[in-house]
Amino acid sequence: MDKHLHHTFHALGDATRLAVVExxxxxxxxxxxxxxxxxxALPAFTKHLRVLEGAGLISSQKKGRVRTCFIQAPTMRDLxxxxxxxxxxxxxRLDNLAAYVEDNGKG
Amino acid sequence: MDKHLHHTFHALGDATRLAVVExxxxxxxxxxxxxxxxxxALPAFTKHLRVLEGAGLISSQKKGRVRTCFIQAPTMRDLxxxxxxxxxxxxxRLDNLAAYVEDNGKG
DNA sequence: TAAATGCTTATCCATTTGGTTAAGTTATTA
DNA sequence: TAATAACTTAACCAAATGGATAAGCATTTA
Numbered sequence: 001m002d003k004h005l006h007h008t009f010h011a012l013g014d015a016t017r018l019a020v021v022e023x024x025x026x027x028x029x030x031x032x033x034x035x036x037x038x039x040x041a042l043p044a045f046t047k048h049l050r051v052l053e054g055a056g057l058i059s060s061q062k063k064g065r066v067r068t069c070f071i072q073a074p075t076m077r078d079l080x081x082x083x084x085x086x087x088x089x090x091x092x093r094l095d096n097l098a099a100y101v102e103d104n105g106k107g
Numbered sequence: 108m109d110k111h112l113h114h115t116f117h118a119l120g121d122a123t124r125l126a127v128v129e130x131x132x133x134x135x136x137x138x139x140x141x142x143x144x145x146x147x148a149l150p151a152f153t154k155h156l157r158v159l160e161g162a163g164l165i166s167s168q169k170k171g172r173v174r175t176c177f178i179q180a181p182t183m184r185d186l187x188x189x190x191x192x193x194x195x196x197x198x199x200r201l202d203n204l205a206a207y208v209e210d211n212g213k214g
Numbered sequence: 215t216a217a218a219t220g221c222t223t224a225t226c227c228a229t230t231t232g233g234t235t236a237a238g239t240t241a242t243t244a
Numbered sequence: 245t246a247a248t249a250a251c252t253t254a255a256c257c258a259a260a261t262g263g264a265t266a267a268g269c270a271t272t273t274a
Contacts, residue, residue: 010120014232018113025196032250042251044233065241065250073197080194083187089132090180121262139220149221151263172220172271 008079011055016040017048024058024071031060031067115186118162123147124155131165131178138167138174 012018020034035045049069052058056075060067119125127141142152156176159165163182167174 004122006120006122006125009116009125013113013117013120015111015113016232018116025193027200030250040232041234043235043253046252047232062251065239067251071197071200073200076190076193076197080187080190083183083190086129086132086183087187090178090183093134093178093180123262137220147262148264150223150265153222154262169221172269174221 005079005082008055008057008075011051011057014048014051016045017052020048020052020069021057021071024069028068028070031069034069112186112189115162115164115182118158118164121155121158123152124159127155127159127176128164128178131176135175135177138176141176 012021016038019037023029023034023037031042031046031049034049035042038045049058049060053060056072058069059072060069062068119128123145126144130136130141130144138149138153138156141156142149145152156165156167160167163179165176166179167176169175
């Protein structure tokens with residue numbers, strides 16, 4: 001359902017959702033297992049899950065009355081790939097500010 | 108100024124701000140150079156710059172009437188490091204959903 | 215020194231976000 | 245079959261977000 005990278009970053013840009021991703025990296029978990037550590041009512045929490053699922057960061061499957069959630073490896077890989085492809089660009093100038101000052105005389 | 112990772116992700120979770128980061132990866136630029144491609148008034152745009160600066164993703168320096176912006180390499184490195192440290196966790200289950208189905212009988 | 219350039223500050227506004235409570239619905243369990 | 249467990253849906257709300265416009269302020273340039 002995701003298309004643009006900034007949607008994926010947006011989904012990670014919340015403490016609750018980032019914690020859920022960290023937890024799911026350890027393995028699948030049900031909605032209530034995931035909700036446990038977070039001090040908020042379930043409806044608020046499941047909204048966060050929908051944001052993560054909408055961004056393609058997690059997926060889920062309902063069996064009986066339990067919904068089990070998983071990390072979506074391909075999306076994590078895409079994010080990592082984005083940084084990997086750009087790493088040389090930011091390392092190229094080491095410390096950008098210092099490089100700028102040097103290029104322009106330290107005035 | 109940043110402390111928690113989700114703040115950094117939040118800063119990247121907007122199309123305009125992500126585009127600014129991409130542009131700065133190519134090298135330093137002034138506020139108006141950065142604003143050029145974006146169809147919005149300057150005050151709205153500079154708010155985005157302040158969010159990026161607050162998250163430690165960019166820094167800036169004013170000389171005369173021109174403010175020059177730079178990428179902050181250490182923060183980019185931190186983000187990449189976060190993914191690098193977790194890569195094994197998501198690759199461990201390849202496709203999480205498939206793994207779950209296998210572990211539980213394909214009912 | 216007058217005008218233009220490159221921001222910056224202040225105020226405002228509609229929409230989105232992150233939360234709430236109340237009331238279902240669909241499995242399990244006693 | 246009655247109760248409980250695990251969500252789900254709906255309606256609501258305060259605060260944050262992303263935008264606008266108007267006006268101001270240094271710094272160059274003519």
